[in-house]
Amino acid sequence: MESAPLYRKLASHYQRAIEVGTLVPGDRMPSVRTLMELHSVSLSTALQACRRMEAEGWLEARPRAGYFVRQPASARSRAALIEEPPAALPDPAQYVGIHARISAIVATGRHPVEVNLAAACGAPELYPTEPLRHAATRALRQHPALFGCPAEPGGHAAFRAVLARHALLSRIAVAPEEILVTHGCTEALNLALRAVAVPGDVIAVESPTYYGLLQILESLGMRALEIPTSPHTGISLEALELAAQTYDNIRAVVVVPNLQNPQGSIMPDEHKARLVQWCEATGVALIEDDCFSALSDDDTPLAAAKSWDRSGNVIHCASLHKIMAPGMRLGWMTAGKWQARVEMLKFSQSRPNEVLTQMTAAEFMASGEFERHLRRLRVRLRHQREWTAETIAAGFPAGTRLSAPRGGVHLWVELPGGIPSEAVFDRALEAGVRVLPGVVFSNSNRFDHCLRINTGIPRSRTLEQGFARLAEVVRRLAG
Amino acid sequence: MESAPLYRKLASHYQRAIEVGTLVPGDRMPSVRTLMELHSVSLSTALQACRRMEAEGWLEARPRAGYFVRQPASARSRAALIEEPPAALPDPAQYVGIHARISAIVATGRHPVEVNLAAACGAPELYPTEPLRHAATRALRQHPALFGCPAEPGGHAAFRAVLARHALLSRIAVAPEEILVTHGCTEALNLALRAVAVPGDVIAVESPTYYGLLQILESLGMRALEIPTSPHTGISLEALELAAQTYDNIRAVVVVPNLQNPQGSIMPDEHKARLVQWCEATGVALIEDDCFSALSDDDTPLAAAKSWDRSGNVIHCASLHKIMAPGMRLGWMTAGKWQARVEMLKFSQSRPNEVLTQMTAAEFMASGEFERHLRRLRVRLRHQREWTAETIAAGFPAGTRLSAPRGGVHLWVELPGGIPSEAVFDRALEAGVRVLPGVVFSNSNRFDHCLRINTGIPRSRTLEQGFARLAEVVRRLAG
Numbered sequence: 001m002e003s004a005p006l007y008r009k010l011a012s013h014y015q016r017a018i019e020v021g022t023l024v025p026g027d028r029m030p031s032v033r034t035l036m037e038l039h040s041v042s043l044s045t046a047l048q049a050c051r052r053m054e055a056e057g058w059l060e061a062r063p064r065a066g067y068f069v070r071q072p073a074s075a076r077s078r079a080a081l082i083e084e085p086p087a088a089l090p091d092p093a094q095y096v097g098i099h100a101r102i103s104a105i106v107a108t109g110r111h112p113v114e115v116n117l118a119a120a121c122g123a124p125e126l127y128p129t130e131p132l133r134h135a136a137t138r139a140l141r142q143h144p145a146l147f148g149c150p151a152e153p154g155g156h157a158a159f160r161a162v163l164a165r166h167a168l169l170s171r172i173a174v175a176p177e178e179i180l181v182t183h184g185c186t187e188a189l190n191l192a193l194r195a196v197a198v199p200g201d202v203i204a205v206e207s208p209t210y211y212g213l214l215q216i217l218e219s220l221g222m223r224a225l226e227i228p229t230s231p232h233t234g235i236s237l238e239a240l241e242l243a244a245q246t247y248d249n250i251r252a253v254v255v256v257p258n259l260q261n262p263q264g265s266i267m268p269d270e271h272k273a274r275l276v277q278w279c280e281a282t283g284v285a286l287i288e289d290d291c292f293s294a295l296s297d298d299d300t301p302l303a304a305a306k307s308w309d310r311s312g313n314v315i316h317c318a319s320l321h322k323i324m325a326p327g328m329r330l331g332w333m334t335a336g337k338w339q340a341r342v343e344m345l346k347f348s349q350s351r352p353n354e355v356l357t358q359m360t361a362a363e364f365m366a367s368g369e370f371e372r373h374l375r376r377l378r379v380r381l382r383h384q385r386e387w388t389a390e391t392i393a394a395g396f397p398a399g400t401r402l403s404a405p406r407g408g409v410h411l412w413v414e415l416p417g418g419i420p421s422e423a424v425f426d427r428a429l430e431a432g433v434r435v436l437p438g439v440v441f442s443n444s445n446r447f448d449h450c451l452r453i454n455t456g457i458p459r460s461r462t463l464e465q466g467f468a469r470l471a472e473v474v475r476r477l478a479g
Numbered sequence: 480m481e482s483a484p485l486y487r488k489l490a491s492h493y494q495r496a497i498e499v500g501t502l503v504p505g506d507r508m509p510s511v512r513t514l515m516e517l518h519s520v521s522l523s524t525a526l527q528a529c530r531r532m533e534a535e536g537w538l539e540a541r542p543r544a545g546y547f548v549r550q551p552a553s554a555r556s557r558a559a560l561i562e563e564p565p566a567a568l569p570d571p572a573q574y575v576g577i578h579a580r581i582s583a584i585v586a587t588g589r590h591p592v593e594v595n596l597a598a599a600c601g602a603p604e605l606y607p608t609e610p611l612r613h614a615a616t617r618a619l620r621q622h623p624a625l626f627g628c629p630a631e632p633g634g635h636a637a638f639r640a641v642l643a644r645h646a647l648l649s650r651i652a653v654a655p656e657e658i659l660v661t662h663g664c665t666e667a668l669n670l671a672l673r674a675v676a677v678p679g680d681v682i683a684v685e686s687p688t689y690y691g692l693l694q695i696l697e698s699l700g701m702r703a704l705e706i707p708t709s710p711h712t713g714i715s716l717e718a719l720e721l722a723a724q725t726y727d728n729i730r731a732v733v734v735v736p737n738l739q740n741p742q743g744s745i746m747p748d749e750h751k752a753r754l755v756q757w758c759e760a761t762g763v764a765l766i767e768d769d770c771f772s773a774l775s776d777d778d779t780p781l782a783a784a785k786s787w788d789r790s791g792n793v794i795h796c797a798s799l800h801k802i803m804a805p806g807m808r809l810g811w812m813t814a815g816k817w818q819a820r821v822e823m824l825k826f827s828q829s830r831p832n833e834v835l836t837q838m839t840a841a842e843f844m845a846s847g848e849f850e851r852h853l854r855r856l857r858v859r860l861r862h863q864r865e866w867t868a869e870t871i872a873a874g875f876p877a878g879t880r881l882s883a884p885r886g887g888v889h890l891w892v893e894l895p896g897g898i899p900s901e902a903v904f905d906r907a908l909e910a911g912v913r914v915l916p917g918v919v920f921s922n923s924n925r926f927d928h929c930l931r932i933n934t935g936i937p938r939s940r941t942l943e944q945g946f947a948r949l950a951e952v953v954r955r956l957a958g
Contacts, residue, residue, distance in 0.1 A: 109632060121629070124624045125624075136835070137616055137619055145806075147804040148604070148605075148608040151808065153588060183832075186829055190828050198700070199677075212827070215826075219827045219828070221678070326626075326628060327628045327835075328626055329831075340582075348665070349666065349828070350661075350829065351663050354836060356615070356835070357626075
């Protein structure tokens with residue numbers, strides 16, 4: 001922390017350079033070495049300055065090429081960015097008790113609204129529905145007796161083979177037989193937790209975290225220990241280590257290292273490696289939820305924490321829901337030393353997945369079309385996210401803060417002046433707009449003034465009106 | 480029991496009449512009133528004689544028409560029928576510990592064998608795969624964006640509507656919204672148990688019972704209390720009541736009232752009614768697994784225990800796996816007073832089922848083809864079952880006993896002289912034949928000399944050879 005003022009000064013210097021147009025979008029930022037020489041600062045200070053500018057959306061990192069000036073989002077100059085959480089002891093909200101609250105909020109999803117900003121995936125038109133339905137039709141023609149044949153244990157062979165190849169992009173080397181196909185990532189997380197822990201065990205989770213995880217933990221009788229999580233670098237390893245000294249019954253850690261839900265953070269690779277090593281050394285299972293990484297703005301794939309696993313202590317869970325087909329319930333998991341146990345639990349819980357969608361997905365993913373789809377999807381999602389950030393910045397009251405994720409399908413919004421998100425949720429729903437209030441992302445009340453906003457919907461007159469009504473609701477509550 | 484010798488004498492009398500051809504298949508049996516007059520016996524004795532002959536396969540009951548002489552199965556005169564279990568206290572095998580054993584046996588299913596007699600459903604050619612794939616292809620054409628749209632919470636509306644109409648046949652009146660679609664009956668049973676009980680609770684089950692249920696209970700940390708179960712009338716209500724006096728923490732009873740797995744028994748309607756009332760009066764939840772009832776030999780639908788439920792204390796679970804499409808993982812449940820809880824658990828465990836197969840199933844079930852398919856299937860399964868029984872009777876050693884189910888897709892075989900079914904399983908597998916050994920159907924060792932044999936495979940040269948090899952294995956082990 002000793003260089004904090006210095007790296008901030010350095011960052012401000014270059015921000016001004018961008019604001020006044022000395023550096024323009026696409027320009028290469030001076031290299032770290034150049035910064036060190038120009039400003040007589042340490043490597044650490046130069047790096048911290050660049051990372052801060054990157055986190056704040058001024059720069060973007062391109063692998064092996066350095067930092068570049070980003071397209072300016074007017075949002076960024078109007079709505080401030082979310083700050084780091086204070087370095088504190090973990091929240092003692094061990095006993096999950098928000099099921100009823102989550103359930104009530106989730107249940108409103110049964111009723112259609114005009115503008116649904118509560119989802120965490122793209123609109124149907126963003127997905128390759130045409131090639132997928134052709135692939136499904138072909139599968140039905142080529143396998144006429146498909147509906148008469150029991151499903152393959154563990155998953156359809158061709159699908160598991162494609163998933164094993166896909167995993168290589170995240171630097172995971174896995175055999176097809178080590179992949180278990182599940183009903184979405186949700187079932188994979190259930191099985192992972194049931195494999196490593198029993199009711200009463202403590203599970204360390206990010207804070208804020210995915211509400212679905214809190215629901216799973218409560219329904220399994222496990223206790224969530226919330227660990228402060230940075231909107232930029234993900235779970236705080238210091239806080240986790242501190243927590244392990246305080247609570248001796250932490251059985252597992254569940255993290256979303258890439259494009260965290262809801263904050264959108266990406267753990268630096270060195271954090272991932274450290275986390276994997278720490279978990280192994282302390283005998284705590286690491287469960288990785290990796291549903292968003294293919295939606296990174298950057299075409300260079302993000303590494304999974306699992307790729308540092310040498311002892312089988314990491315359970316990697318993923319799905320196609322957000323990246324390829326919201327209408328398919330296809331997830332999968334690689335469970336290392338717990339593989340036999342998750343296979344048994346899956347068989348006992350729901351039997352193998354049916355084959356048709358696996359066949360369909362396998363054909364599409366094996367073709368070059370999958371990669372082309374992902375590249376198009378990343379660009380569209382980035383544009384939609386930037387437009388959404390600008391729209392929120394323009395319409396929400398002063399003091400609103402925004403996350404600046406480098407990918408994914410949502411933004412995390414901190415409302416000013418303690419505006420309660422449940423009130424926003426209720427009034428927005430009356431106005432035909434569904435958002436997800438911060439209360440569902442924690443058992444504490446620390447995020448009660450936050451909202452998660454879906455950025456997966458293409459811009460339209462309806463969407464614009466929806467945001468206008470939402471901004472109106474927030475402004476009124478702001479007084 | 481006072482009339483035992485008398486009703487047996489009466490039954491023997493008419494069995495001889497059938498054996499010598501006085502009465503031929505299709506003949507109406509003298510009515511109960513006639514029997515009373517002819518033989519000067521009580522109503523109870525006459526009825527018991529008819530029921531015994533029915534249970535032994537000599538007669539069949541046709542609703543509102545009386546008893547008729549059945550097609551003779553030579554099996555029945557060669558292999559004796561399985562006897563009633565002794566009226567005893569429930570087995571104290573409370574602590575389930577057979578997971579590893581079941582898992583090891585189930586895992587062998589990953590390797591294809593020449594003849595698989597271990598399944599509990601029909602061969603692919605018994606199912607309407609052609610109309611189903613056409614329905615699926617139409618659904619894909621009519622809903623081109625299907626794979627891009629998240630699934631409907633609770634299940635696809637049209638499918639739930641069809642299921643509600645289908646339930647009427649089992650005399651269950653339920654609204655479509657009260658039906659939750661699940662990944663097969665297996666997931667429904669998991670959700671039902673999780674809704675009503677917590678780890679450590681005792682669950683009363685039939686003995687022998689479906690191995691999948693024992694697996695679920697162990698994986699959920701619940702304890703199975705095995706209740707003696709008759710091959711003719713299902714779970715013993717007397718033994719259940721006795722058990723409740725001994726164990727005060729029975730949280731639920733799980734039964735298959737119609738065509739029990741593995742014995743094939745059908746609970747008389749008055750037993751179903753009594754069980755429902757007893758559960759309600761004692762505050763024990765009743766979970767009904769109803770996957771086989773559409774496979775009754777009789778076209779008259781069997782009533783579900785749920786149809787006697789007046790307080791929402793019965794959770795009814797079913798699936799299409801055995802009756803329409805082994806390749807679809809479509810189950811459903813109606814959970815009475817636990818409906819909101821199972822909906823929440825389903826959402827938390829695996830999210831809603833994807834829509835394509837639900838749409839496909841809905842279209843087929845709404846057409847008249849579904850009922851025509853079921854009628855054809857019942858006839859084919861009956862013929863296959865009778866052929867299988869004859870084949871076993873002819874090839875297995877003397878002293879072998881067989882169940883005589885009035886429907887379904889399996890036979891329960893008791894081997895003579897304590898032949899261990901695990902040895903049969905191992906050696907048959909080496910010979911390319913897979914059976915299910917009795918050990919997996921109980922935590923006790925009471926059924927170690929039993930086998931469950933699938934009767935869903937149409938007769939062929941390969942099947943005949945498989946049975947010949949199986950009989951050879953059993954004969955060698957017999958001495």
